[in-house]
Amino acid sequence: MSYLSRATLISRLLCAPLAFAAALPSLAAETRGTINASTLACEGAPRADCGGGYVAEATPSTGSSAVRLLGCHLDLDQEFALSQARAVAAPTAEVRFAVFSRPDRPKEGAPPLCRRLSFQMPPSWISSATWGHDKNELIVVDAVTKRTLHYRLSNPTVQYVSVDTQIVHPPRNVLKIRDSEHGYLVEVAGPDNSAHEIISVRPDFVHRVAALRLGTEEHPRRSEVRAVYQWIEDSNALIAFADIRSSDGKWRTGVVRIAWTETAEPEFLFETKVADPMVSYYYLGLDYLARAAGDPYLLVMKDKPYILRLAPKSEPLDLLPSRFRNAPPLPALSSPSSFPEAFRTMAASTMPVGMYGSGEHLYVLGRSPGGEGTNWFLTRITPRQRAVDWTVRLPTTAEHLAVVPGESYWAFIEKGEVRELGSQSVLGIFLVPAATLEEPMLRGDLQCQG
Numbered sequence: 001m002s003y004l005s006r007a008t009l010i011s012r013l014l015c016a017p018l019a020f021a022a023a024l025p026s027l028a029a030e031t032r033g034t035i036n037a038s039t040l041a042c043e044g045a046p047r048a049d050c051g052g053g054y055v056a057e058a059t060p061s062t063g064s065s066a067v068r069l070l071g072c073h074l075d076l077d078q079e080f081a082l083s084q085a086r087a088v089a090a091p092t093a094e095v096r097f098a099v100f101s102r103p104d105r106p107k108e109g110a111p112p113l114c115r116r117l118s119f120q121m122p123p124s125w126i127s128s129a130t131w132g133h134d135k136n137e138l139i140v141v142d143a144v145t146k147r148t149l150h151y152r153l154s155n156p157t158v159q160y161v162s163v164d165t166q167i168v169h170p171p172r173n174v175l176k177i178r179d180s181e182h183g184y185l186v187e188v189a190g191p192d193n194s195a196h197e198i199i200s201v202r203p204d205f206v207h208r209v210a211a212l213r214l215g216t217e218e219h220p221r222r223s224e225v226r227a228v229y230q231w232i233e234d235s236n237a238l239i240a241f242a243d244i245r246s247s248d249g250k251w252r253t254g255v256v257r258i259a260w261t262e263t264a265e266p267e268f269l270f271e272t273k274v275a276d277p278m279v280s281y282y283y284l285g286l287d288y289l290a291r292a293a294g295d296p297y298l299l300v301m302k303d304k305p306y307i308l309r310l311a312p313k314s315e316p317l318d319l320l321p322s323r324f325r326n327a328p329p330l331p332a333l334s335s336p337s338s339f340p341e342a343f344r345t346m347a348a349s350t351m352p353v354g355m356y357g358s359g360e361h362l363y364v365l366g367r368s369p370g371g372e373g374t375n376w377f378l379t380r381i382t383p384r385q386r387a388v389d390w391t392v393r394l395p396t397t398a399e400h401l402a403v404v405p406g407e408s409y410w411a412f413i414e415k416g417e418v419r420e421l422g423s424q425s426v427l428g429i430f431l432v433p434a435a436t437l438e439e440p441m442l443r444g445d446l447q448c449q450g
Helices: 003-013 078-089 279-283 338-347
Strands: 034-036 041-043 053-059 067-072 094-100 114-119 126-131 137-142 147-154 157-164 173-179 184-189 197-201 208-213 224-234 237-245 251-259 267-272 289-292 295-300 306-309 315-317 351-358 361-370 373-382 387-393 400-404 409-420 423-433
Touching (some): 126 400, 137 173, 267 295, 289 361, 295 351, 338 361, 351 400, 361 400
Parallel strands (some): 114 157
Antiparallel strands (some): 034 041, 126 137, 137 147, 184 197, 197 208, 224 237, 237 251, 289 295, 306 315, 351 361, 400 409
């Protein structure tokens, strides 16, 4: 059937249900509207170009008007799509269903969607990374040397430039780094974990904007911020997954807003038990906190993960692709040997391993074991529209990935097996233009050159 005639048939008849292969993954968006057969435009829907997708028409048993849903997709989860149609109409609604799609491959001669590079003098163990303010420099924190390494993009290599031996005065170990409104946010500590702080610094890494002291009992707050495991900037505060010791001596764990003001008390946005198995995911430093359209979100790593909007009002969102609604229990991370075990558990599982924010969107990184390595997927979500926009397969089978979002490029750093704490090979890196990930409709496999 031709592309246009197929759309025409869907538009006019909403064909009888089609046959689907079993276990097709991840719905990528659903938006209300109808299909214009001549343009394949989503009339009455936020997204202008459907590209490919599904149509579901739900007719309530009460005899009221039918509800028609249109969604763009990569890999279709039919059960989830049908449940969404019934949810809008009624649980007992009769649903008719049809799909259509455009060719997945780019036109001949089209530029590659990403490019692959190799590291010159790779780091030993990447704890975090960010882009430099000249947009062509990658700054990596090596957890073994506890220093920041600076690399410059230079095809076909990521060229080593320099190492910061003293990022602040007096010299201290660098534990993590993120970019910020003023420059960078850097977590630093002394050799014995004294003088432990998160500092906001200018791009020169010298001039401070603010500092947040950690793990000290000599503190003007009534509650002590004993440790933070991941954090994002929030105007004049940090939002962090942290351990807090309250004024009565009790320990509390969860996501808190911590003002830079020394005397302000941490405000809990999400709290869980200290012994909850899910906390191991956050202690590992995986990126599960992100911002989109100004709002903070947490990927809650319960046995059935979900996305939680933390503020201005706490609200769970049912937006994860169904194949990634799984989080196996991890060991308690009570000894160095438990860390490789935790990473092996993740490597053998289909699950989400990161969430990142850019503009209005959240991006969820998912993994699934495959015959020749790991299958990696990136799903874009627009939370304010309650829409899952698309899912693409990433061009790598590496055992682990580190993702560094940026204004010009997103870097995907390929890493090998975690043999022991502090021992993991860095295999390579590929860059995806940020503009590619802003496309309203992506499908299939991203392609790389090199």
